[in-house]
Amino acid sequence: MSQTVCYEQPLNERIRALLRLEFLFQQIEHATTCASSWNSRMALQGLFDMLDLTGRNEFKGELLKELERHAVTLSRLRLTPGVHAATLDRILEEISRVSDRIHHHLDTLTVDAVRQTDFLSAIHKRHHVPGGACQFDVPALHHWLQQDGAIRNRHLQEWLEPFAPMREAVILILQLIRDSATPQPEIARRGFFQRGLDSTVSNQLIRVVLSAGDSLFFPEISAGRHRFAIRFLEQPDPSRRATQSMADIDFDLACCAI
Known part of the structure; x- marks a missing residue:
């Protein structure tokens, strides 16, 4: 069991999309480890969310630009004393390999073919209707779940295969970003912490790391271009509104910039 709990706040739209994709890949991976019909439903839900999130044609180009940006930034480190060449x-080779996979194997036509599969399309249309995927609405889904x-998992893997290069890129980019800063100890006085961001x-x-034992509160992070603030909230009863803690709270903070 993890000894810490990490809360993250993206600082731009691209990172926000990458974190959502990471979440969806994890949801699908978890769902396909079990053969129950409810897990298959969860995997389909993740697939539909992923299709919606990556529906823009420029998403492949954005991934390539992000990988190239990291490659250029890291290449400059060669001139920094003490850098382990x-x-x-090894990291630059991995970026190059994943970029090549995205460029040659992330085929938008193949992804569109998954999106337009009659079976999936019929279920996807009911995706945003509350309870719209129950048995009388989509009998083909009910049949498939039997x-x-x-x-079922073989079918799911076939539909997910076109997303494999994207998954590799998302994992690598987020790993590089998270590894760009080491969490440092901080204290939120009376449950509040604020700091400026280097605009250069x-x-x-932003990553806030708490001990797993600090289960009485959670951070609410708000950020702009020049500064960010963290309010630690307490909510012992989820039926009641969370309130700001008045305690001095120890936590670890990492501001990832690369």
């Missing part, structure tokens, strides 16, 4: 070369779990660097992500 072998590690840097099949053996191994067969490319700020990407």
Whole structure:
């Protein structure tokens, strides 16, 4: 079990989309580890959300631009004293490999073919209707869910295969961003912390790390171009509104900029 809990706040739209994709890939991966019909429903829900999120034609280009930006930034580190050249070369090779996969194997036509599959399209149209995927609404889905779990998972993997290069790119980009800063200890006085952001660097992500034992409160992070603020809230009863903690709270903070 993890000894810490991490809360993250993206600082631009591109990172926000990447974090959502990471979440969806994790949801689908978890759902396909079990053969129950409800897990298959969860996997389909993740697939439809992913299709909606990546529906813009320029998404492939945005991934390539982000990978290229990291490659250029890291290449400049060669001139920095103390940089481990072998590690840097390994990371640059990984960026190059993933960029090549995106360029040659992330085929928007193949993704569109998944989107336009009659079976998936019929279910997707009911996706935003409350309870719209129940058995009388989509009998084809009910029929599919009666099949053996191994067969359903094989179908799911076929539909997800075109997204494999995207998944690699998302994992690599977010890893590079998270590894760009080491969490440092901070204190939120009376449940509040505020700090300015260096506008000369490319700020990407704020990470707040708490001990798993600090379960009485959670951070609410708000950020702009020049500063961010963290309010630690208490909500012992989820039926009641959360209120700001008046305690001094120890936490670790990482401002990721790369």
